[in-house]
Amino acid sequence: MMALLARDLKLAVRAGGGFGLGLAFFLIVTVLVPFGVGPETALLTRIAPGVLWIGALLACLLSLDRILALDWEDGTLDLLATAPLPMEGIVSVKALAHWITTGLPLVLAAPVLGVLLNLAPGGYLWVLVSLAVGTPALSVIGTFGAALTIGLKRGGLLLSLLVLPLYVPTLIFGAEVARRGAEGLEVATPLLLLGGISFGAMALLPFASAAVLRINLR
């Protein structure tokens, strides 16, 4: 499993395109928002946590089809399926690799981009924390979506349609943590609920993803 993880990370970094693309997308979304709503700093301060969360979510979504598609096309997945690894382990490692290459950079970049949006001083820590807790859920849910649409020729749009409704609870609690943190309110309740969703998704969804992959590899 470690070998698989190392291989996925190396591919993401060296093959070009994938790694950093999500980060650039996140930057562009954040830059575009002030053009859309106007440069008024008070307004930007108010919407900054939500914008950062939506930007991170979209950047995550953009890179989902790369989780499994390349391995599906060149037959690596078939080989992995016959390997003595459980399918659940394979999809978990895939999700973890996606999180390390996409989620983690987003988490680290979010406070920097917060400066552009004039994020309230108290908000930096909680944007970082909420994204750190929430993005693993986005990767795991996204892996499920990617496994569902893997056999389709043009699954990209369908993948978004399937995955975005599943992102709703994560987004609600994540953005709520960031917003409350920025306004200096109590964050424990939404943070615990966000953690619950994240860990619940990590524990249960790999079984669904593995079942879906087995069906698709049949």
Added chain:
Amino acid sequence: MGRYVRFMSLWEYANPVKFIRTTDVVLPWVSVLAVLCLVVGLIWGFFFTPEDYRQGSTVKIIYLHVPAALMAINAWMMMLVASLIWIIRRHHVSALAARAAAPVGAVMTLIALATGALWGQPMWGTWWAWDPRLTSFLILFLFYLGYMALWSAIEDDDTAADLTSILCLVGSVFAVLSRYAVNFWNQGLHQGASLSLDKEENVADVFYFPLLVCIAGFVLLFIALVFLRTQTEIRARRTRALIAREQQG
């Protein structure tokens, strides 16, 4: 004894031929009853109930809004049960019934949202508010769209049935999660009970009885539509199989 047990078994209807034969008999009755209930309930509701003292005649939207909302949720529940039956016992009729129910449920959700907007405009002064109930219905609609899109995107029938069943299971969990997350998200802005009239203790008997008839009408309508659409799916699949056999031979 054996004959009796066989007659009583629900799984008998997993046989497509048996399913079509039985629904052929039942379908006209259900359809007629549905039309009867809807006509009686709607006319009773629209013309023979008093107007609400605060809401005026707009209260009559309730006769479409509440049954549609009820069926929107129950259609998803039916799809969930049918998906489970497909995953566990692999009866094709079950998978096809889930597929047949999805567009009906989506339309019910749309009716509930549209009538709700029409009702909201005179009552709240807005077509749309990010109220928990409204928001979770919109999310439910998105789930229906995704489910139908996945069905139509996959060519192989069995793979499509498998994948959509799992999507339905996972989607159900997330739909429930979203329902409560949305409650949490907009707690401070709206209080649920005073905005919605779908708590039955809020409704006086004059409105309650025609509402019950309308609900019965919508349930029967849903059953009739699902039977009809499932029959169509079965026949379409049979036609495809026959055509494939012709081309081979």
